[in-house]
Amino acid sequence: MENRLLTTILALTALIAVLALAAVGLLRPAQTAVAQPGVSNMPQIVVIGTGEVKVEPDIATVTIGVETKAPTTQEALSQNSTQAQAIIERIRQLGIDAKDIQTTGINIYPVYDEKGQAIIAYTVSNMVTVTIRNLAQAGNLIDQVVEVGANRLYGVSFGLSDPEAIMTQAREAAVANARARAEQMARASGASLGRVLFITENFGASPIPVPMKAETYSAPAARSAPPVQPGQQAYSASVQVTFELR
Secondary structure: OHHHHHHHHHHHHHHHHHHHHHHHHHHHHHHHHHHOHHHHOOOEEEEEEEEEEEEOOOEEEEEEEEEEEEOOHHHHHHHHHHHHHHHHHHHHHOOOOHHHEEEEEEEEEEEEOOOOOOEEEEEEEEEEEEEEOOHHHHHHHHHHHHHOOOOEEEEEEEEOOOHHHHHHHHHHHHHHHHHHHHHHHHHHOOOOEEEEEEEEEEOOOOOOOOOOOOEEOOOOOOOOOOOOOOOOEEEEEEEEEEEEEO
16 A cells, blocks of 8 residues: 555656646747847947938028117107018018018016116017028018118028928938948958847937127118028938847
């Protein structure tokens, strides 16, 4: 009886051991699929590529202002409103769409005497930002608004009506640059370049126009439209690419 019981216990122990080994064998493929050693454990090379495209701007933005001073707020505001309306009407006469004309600031502030105690007048300023889509018109527009009362110019900046199309070219150039760098380093190390594993765009600031200092203008004796030169703007992109090394 004791021998039979011992034999039964040994048989059950062996069966449990076989089942445990089989379970471990079944689990191993699932662990391999999750870990993905074919991607994470393979030789890799990580590079950063840059691309730049220079283009001529096709739009200009100018902020035009009028500033008036009078003994009372009502007088200063009335004078300013008249001049500001004349400026807007002249801009529209030049063919600028209403959607490209935007009031960007109206300010009223007191003017004090030399001791800084008593208010002797009030100043009102009105700023209008205009988008010019015909760059050849920029200089003439400035001249025309000065004629009807504008006495402040807060800056001229340039840009593109469709910057995304240029950024697409810059990204393509950045990816090509990354591949060229990776191929050069792979050759130097005696390896060859494989497939792309990861790619990430490094976001940076778009071209930022440097605004001109606010200037005061008055109508000259002999009028002449100021020359406006748009030059070029550079749009750049940067990408980080991980390649397989073979």
